[in-house]
Amino acid sequence: MSTTTAAPVTKGIVIAVVREQAPGEQRVASVPEVVQKLTKSGYEVRIEHDAGAGAYYPDDLYAAAGARIVTGRADLLQGATIVLCVQPPSVADVEMLAEGTIVIGFMNPASSLSTVARMRDRRITAFALELVPRITRAQSMDALSSQATAGGYAAAILGADNCPRFLPMLTTAAGTIRPATVLILGAGVAGLMAIATAKRLGAMVEAYDVRRAAGEQVRSLGAKFLELAINAEGQGGYARELTAEEKVQEQQMVSAAVARSDIVITTAAIPGRKAPVLITKETVATMRPGAVIVDLAAETGGNCELTESGKTVKVHGVTIIGPQNLPARVAYHASQMYAKNLQSFLSLLVGKDGALTREFTDEILAASLLVHAGEVRHRPTLDLISGGKP
Numbered sequence: 318m319s320t321t322t323a324a325p326v327t328k329g330i331v332i333a334v335v336r337e338q339a340p341g342e343q344r345v346a347s348v349p350e351v352v353q354k355l356t357k358s359g360y361e362v363r364i365e366h367d368a369g370a371g372a373y374y375p376d377d378l379y380a381a382a383g384a385r386i387v388t389g390r391a392d393l394l395q396g397a398t399i400v401l402c403v404q405p406p407s408v409a410d411v412e413m414l415a416e417g418t419i420v421i422g423f424m425n426p427a428s429s430l431s432t433v434a435r436m437r438d439r440r441i442t443a444f445a446l447e448l449v450p451r452i453t454r455a456q457s458m459d460a461l462s463s464q465a466t467a468g469g470y471a472a473a474i475l476g477a478d479n480c481p482r483f484l485p486m487l488t489t490a491a492g493t494i495r496p497a498t499v500l501i502l503g504a505g506v507a508g509l510m511a512i513a514t515a516k517r518l519g520a521m522v523e524a525y526d527v528r529r530a531a532g533e534q535v536r537s538l539g540a541k542f543l544e545l546a547i548n549a550e551g552q553g554g555y556a557r558e559l560t561a562e563e564k565v566q567e568q569q570m571v572s573a574a575v576a577r578s579d580i581v582i583t584t585a586a587i588p589g590r591k592a593p594v595l596i597t598k599e600t601v602a603t604m605r606p607g608a609v610i611v612d613l614a615a616e617t618g619g620n621c622e623l624t625e626s627g628k629t630v631k632v633h634g635v636t637i638i639g640p641q642n643l644p645a646r647v648a649y650h651a652s653q654m655y656a657k658n659l660q661s662f663l664s665l666l667v668g669k670d671g672a673l674t675r676e677f678t679d680e681i682l683a684a685s686l687l688v689h690a691g692e693v694r695h696r697p698t699l700d701l702i703s704g705g706k707p
């Protein structure tokens with residue numbers, strides 16, 4: 318019996334995976350399992366030395382998957398066709414890239430304008446994963462969702478870890494313990510994962526979202542959905558901003574729910590805007606001592622008025638945690654999911670003939686193309702860079 322091995326198709330494409338340099342970033346853009354698939358398809362894969370160390374993927378696993386371990390950023394990036402990253406590259410990284418290099422990762426464009434401008438000037442092609450449209454065909458490359466899943470899980474664990482109570486109901490010889498009450502504000506991807514995790518830990522879970530459609534998903538996880546007589550579902554399934562009157566109604570209902578909770582996890586966000594304040598300092602004063610707030614919106618202004626990004630503060634005996642980069646706390650699986658998102662994204666860039674496309678007409682590529690051929694292609698970023706000037 319003769320066996321045939323499929324010949325590698327992707328000849329001459331060099332993929333470089335960087336070691337993340339942002340403080341506290343433990344994730345890596347590719348994992349050995351995915352690297353193996355890429356090398357088998359004929360890509361040449363280079364990994365920066367210790368790139369996976371923070372997520373517990375040692376160099377030798379990448380080497381066994383067919384990657385070359387490279388020490389030193391310049392050697393890694395020189396001659397790379399595609400660079401994979403989690404966080405946006407630094408300006409110094411961009412200086413090392415040849416014209417036409419493709420960079421794929423979270424680009425955080427509004428806070429990385431100098432990098433964006435440098436990529437434009439050096440004619441780099443950059444795809445921003447946060448701009449991938451949330452259409453069915455793009456689900457496998459939706460890194461916002463995969464990382465929000467990791468963040469929601471980590472938030473529930475962080476809340477439980479800082480809570481002085483048991484979460485489940487216990488009936489013991491030493492008495493009966495009532496289950497803790499966990500409130501989730503914002504039931505998008507992260508919020509739903511936080512609900513599922515808190516339920517598994519045995520808590521009584523309540524949740525609220527301005528989008529009424531979220532109610533069904535919340536109830537399907539066995540949690541109680543708090544309802545207002547308004548629906549603030551806006552364009553593309555995201556929330557719209559509430560009117561002043563709606564905000565008062567929301568505030569009253571949310572405040573009452575917060576006051577009876579042991580753990581509150583907030584994930585409310587409106588794309589491109591500062592996070593809405595859902596918990597005022599007056600509401601915090603009504604909470605039980607020992608209660609915990611985990612504010613996932615800390616990095617975009619916070620859902621609680623007293624949140625300090627990157628810090629844990631105690632006010633009236635209430636612990637308020639403003640975590641940064643929660644997905645990095647579960648770096649092993651967050652990296653695995655992210656790597657699969659990137660693998661899927663790459664399949665759009667490389668045709669069945671193994672050739673790299675330079676025509677980014679596919680809807681997903683076109684939407685996520687941030688910089689290309691000396692131009693910033695994402696209008697809101699272009700407006701920020703040019704300061705409103707044409």
Ligand SMILES: NC(=O)c1ccc[n+]([C@@H]2O[C@H](COP(=O)([O-])OP(=O)(O)OC[C@H]3O[C@@H](n4cnc5c(N)ncnc54)[C@H](O)[C@@H]3O)[C@@H](O)[C@H]2O)c1
Binds near residue numbers: 508531
């Ligand atoms: N491929 C897909 O089709 C796909 C993939 C991912 C997400 N989605 C949908 O996109 C939407 C947004 O998901 P996300 O997790 O990125 O959201 P997000 O991170 O932008 O916001 C988190 C949640 O906060 C809610 N929120 C905003 N203001 C609020 C307020 N004042 N009070 C309470 N809650 C508030 C939002 O409605 C959202 O559910 C959801 O409908 C989700 O199901 C679709």
